[in-house]
Amino acid sequence: MAAPQPPDSPAPPPALPPAPPTGLPPYDDGNVFARILRGEIPARRVFEDDWAVAFHDIAPQAPVHVLVIPRGRYCSLADFSADAPAEALAGFWRAVGRVARELGLEPGGYRALCNTGVDAGQEVGHFHVHLFGGRRLGRMVPPGG
Numbered sequence: 001m002a003a004p005q006p007p008d009s010p011a012p013p014p015a016l017p018p019a020p021p022t023g024l025p026p027y028d029d030g031n032v033f034a035r036i037l038r039g040e041i042p043a044r045r046v047f048e049d050d051w052a053v054a055f056h057d058i059a060p061q062a063p064v065h066v067l068v069i070p071r072g073r074y075c076s077l078a079d080f081s082a083d084a085p086a087e088a089l090a091g092f093w094r095a096v097g098r099v100a101r102e103l104g105l106e107p108g109g110y111r112a113l114c115n116t117g118v119d120a121g122q123e124v125g126h127f128h129v130h131l132f133g134g135r136r137l138g139r140m141v142p143p144g145g
């Protein structure tokens, strides 16, 4: 018989099915962000620790446009959220917030965005969070319904 749970302990979540494909191909070690992680191509790095690396986007869409990526081999938020160990999840998301703070984005506010799969137009198959800031960013998504 299962041990009774203390009242402040949430029930464990049910096991998840495999991460949905989101229309992306399987992880490819030749993707541009994997190559940046290995130091094979240059990037203007602004932060790195055991869990994440952050660098300026090569085609910025705001005065500040930085990408934060985990060191692990994850295609998108779908497999990162489903498969990454808790330590990696915590380390990565702490790094996202820390990078925004260190870039001076907190007083004015900023947007963190992750394109996931084909409908979102994800181009690079290594999970990444965009950080945008430095101006009023407008609507969340283009109108269209």
Ligand code: AMP
Pocket: 032, 041, 043, 056, 057, 058, 059, 060, 067, 114, 115, 121, 122, 123, 124, 125
């Ligand atoms: P996404 O559409 O969410 O996959 O965004 C991919 C982002 O990666 C785009 O904003 C690109 O400008 C950016 N990008 C592509 N290649 C590089 C690179 N070598 N260094 C920095 N950013 C890059």
